[in-house]
Amino acid sequence: ECIICDYFVLVGEPTAIRCPIITFPALHSDYNLTWYENGSITPVTTERHARIHQRGGLLWFIPARLEDSGHYECDVRRFNHSSRKSIHLTVFKNDNGLCFNGRMKFEQKVMTTNTGKIICPDLEDFRDEDNSEPEVHWNKECKPGFLEDKRLLLAKGENAILILNVTVQDRGNYTCRMVYTHMGKQYNVSRTVSLEVKESPRQIRPEFIYPKNNTIEVDLGTHVVMECNISSGINGLIPFWTVNDEDVDSFDSTYKEQFYEEGMPHGLAVSGTKFNISKVKVKDYAYKFFCHVMYGSQQITVYIKLERPAPSIQGYLIGGGISLVFLAFFTLFVYKIFKVDIVLWYRNSCYPFLGKEVSDGKIYDAYVLYPKNRMSCLYSSDIFALKILPEVLERQCGYNLFIFGRDDLPGEAVISVADEKIRQSRRVIVVLVPEPSFYSILEDASEKQLAVYNALTHDGIKVILIELEKIQDYASMPESIKYIKQKHGAIRWKGDFSENSCSASTRFWKKVLYHMPSRKNASPSGLHLLP
Incomplete structure (x- = not known):
C-alpha cells in the first residue's frame, strides 16, 4: 500500500485510478468501495456515460481535463470496519515541441552487455470492449523508426521492447502509445519511459586474496582459523577447501566449513570460505590445505601449510645479553675494588713469561x-724518606731509588742535580706534610717546583704524591702540586714505624707499588724494625 499515492495523465487521455487499500479486487468480494472527490460527501457516479465515474473498483477519467487535478478518496467498508485513502491526480501538458513532459515519466533501468526490456506500464486496465490486447506503438525521443535496429525486438503479449546487448547509446526517452475504445469512441493512451543504462560489472578473473601458497607457523594444540577469500567481478564464485584429496569436513569432522560473499565498490565481489581448527594436531602438519575456485572450465588452486615454529632463541639472547651486561658490571665492580691487587698479581705472575726488557735509558x-x-733530622718526613722508603721499595721490592739528601754528593748544585736525576728516573715520589713550616722556602720549594715541573713536562714520568698526615688544605702548596693532587690524587700514610708498617703486603705499600713501574722483585734481605 502506498503512503503518498500519485497518478499523472496527459490532458485529453483516459486514466483509471486504483484504490491502494484493495490491491487485488478479484480476491476481495466482501467489501464495498466508494469513490469521492476530496472534501465531498457525494459519491462519484457509477454511470458509464459520465466522463468521471467509478467502475470495477476503479475511478475513471475518460478523458482527463486540466481541472481534474486534485485529491480523490476511496472508502472501503468491510462489515463494521471502514478505511479511507487519499490519492492525488496530476493532469499535465507535454513540453513545448515534445511528445512528453520531462517531469512526468516512468523510470526504468537496464545493464550493459545484457538483454534489457522496456515495458509500457499501467496498460492492464485499457482493454477494448471485446477484451482484446491493445496494439502498442513506440518512438524514441518522439521520433519513429528506432525499431529498425536489429537489436530491438517487440515482445509479443508483454507491451515491451527487448534490447539485445544493451549499450549506453540505448539510454533515452521512449514513448509508447495505444488506442483505447470506450462507448464507441477512441482515445489515445500514452506513457513515456526514461531509460537509464548502467555499466555491468566487468567479468574480472577471480584472484586469491589469501592464501598465497605460503606456510604459517603454529604451535601444537593452538586454535587456528583457516580462511580463503577471492575477489572478482562475478557473483556466486565461492571457493572451497580440500586436504588429502578430500573435503575438509571429511578429513576431520570437527572442521566445519563456512561460506560468505560480500559486495564491494566498482562492481567487485569478495567471497570466501573458512573453517576452525580448535586444536592443531600432529596430522595437520603433514598435509597442505588446498583452496579451489571454479572459473568457467578452469579450476584455480592455492595452498597453505602449517609448520611447527622454529625454537625461539629470543629468550636465550635476552638472557645471554642480560648475563653479559651483569658480568661486565660485576667485572668492573670487582676490578674497581681489587684493581691494585689484580695489577700486582699480574706483574708477579706474568713477569717470568715476558720477553727481555728493552732498556728505556733510565x-x-x-x-x-x-x-x-733545617734544624734536625728527627721529623717523620726524614725517617720515612731515608729509612722506610728504602726498606720497602729497595730491599723488599728491588727498586732503585735516588733520594735527594742521601745519594747526592756534597757541593753539587741542587738544581742541576735534581734536573739530571729526574731525567734519569721513571717516577717522582713527592712526600708531603701538612705544615708549610717544614719546607725550606729558598731551597726546598725551588727544588720541589723544579722536580714537579720536570715530571709534568718530560714524557713517561709519573708523579706519586704521599701524604704522611691528612692535609686539609692545599692552598699553601705550589700550583703544580695542587694540579697533580686534583688529577691523580694522593696516597696517605696511615702506619707507624713498626715492623708491620714496613711490610710490602700492606694496603698502603700495594698502592705505592701499583703506581711504580713493573720490576722483578728482589730477594728480600729481611724486614728490620726501625729504631
Whole structure:
C-alpha cells in the first residue's frame, strides 16, 4: 500500500485510478468501495456515460481535463470496519515541441552487455470492449523508426521492447502509445519511459586474496582459523577447501566449513570460505590445505601449510645479553675494588713469561723528593724518606731509588742535580706534610717546583704524591702540586714505624707499588724494625 499515492495523465487521455487499500479486487468480494472527490460527501457516479465515474473498483477519467487535478478518496467498508485513502491526480501538458513532459515519466533501468526490456506500464486496465490486447506503438525521443535496429525486438503479449546487448547509446526517452475504445469512441493512451543504462560489472578473473601458497607457523594444540577469500567481478564464485584429496569436513569432522560473499565498490565481489581448527594436531602438519575456485572450465588452486615454529632463541639472547651486561658490571665492580691487587698479581705472575726488557735509558725507578727540616733530622718526613722508603721499595721490592739528601754528593748544585736525576728516573715520589713550616722556602720549594715541573713536562714520568698526615688544605702548596693532587690524587700514610708498617703486603705499600713501574722483585734481605 502506498503512503503518498500519485497518478499523472496527459490532458485529453483516459486514466483509471486504483484504490491502494484493495490491491487485488478479484480476491476481495466482501467489501464495498466508494469513490469521492476530496472534501465531498457525494459519491462519484457509477454511470458509464459520465466522463468521471467509478467502475470495477476503479475511478475513471475518460478523458482527463486540466481541472481534474486534485485529491480523490476511496472508502472501503468491510462489515463494521471502514478505511479511507487519499490519492492525488496530476493532469499535465507535454513540453513545448515534445511528445512528453520531462517531469512526468516512468523510470526504468537496464545493464550493459545484457538483454534489457522496456515495458509500457499501467496498460492492464485499457482493454477494448471485446477484451482484446491493445496494439502498442513506440518512438524514441518522439521520433519513429528506432525499431529498425536489429537489436530491438517487440515482445509479443508483454507491451515491451527487448534490447539485445544493451549499450549506453540505448539510454533515452521512449514513448509508447495505444488506442483505447470506450462507448464507441477512441482515445489515445500514452506513457513515456526514461531509460537509464548502467555499466555491468566487468567479468574480472577471480584472484586469491589469501592464501598465497605460503606456510604459517603454529604451535601444537593452538586454535587456528583457516580462511580463503577471492575477489572478482562475478557473483556466486565461492571457493572451497580440500586436504588429502578430500573435503575438509571429511578429513576431520570437527572442521566445519563456512561460506560468505560480500559486495564491494566498482562492481567487485569478495567471497570466501573458512573453517576452525580448535586444536592443531600432529596430522595437520603433514598435509597442505588446498583452496579451489571454479572459473568457467578452469579450476584455480592455492595452498597453505602449517609448520611447527622454529625454537625461539629470543629468550636465550635476552638472557645471554642480560648475563653479559651483569658480568661486565660485576667485572668492573670487582676490578674497581681489587684493581691494585689484580695489577700486582699480574706483574708477579706474568713477569717470568715476558720477553727481555728493552732498556728505556733510565737509571732510577723513582726520584724521591721530601721536605727536609733545617734544624734536625728527627721529623717523620726524614725517617720515612731515608729509612722506610728504602726498606720497602729497595730491599723488599728491588727498586732503585735516588733520594735527594742521601745519594747526592756534597757541593753539587741542587738544581742541576735534581734536573739530571729526574731525567734519569721513571717516577717522582713527592712526600708531603701538612705544615708549610717544614719546607725550606729558598731551597726546598725551588727544588720541589723544579722536580714537579720536570715530571709534568718530560714524557713517561709519573708523579706519586704521599701524604704522611691528612692535609686539609692545599692552598699553601705550589700550583703544580695542587694540579697533580686534583688529577691523580694522593696516597696517605696511615702506619707507624713498626715492623708491620714496613711490610710490602700492606694496603698502603700495594698502592705505592701499583703506581711504580713493573720490576722483578728482589730477594728480600729481611724486614728490620726501625729504631
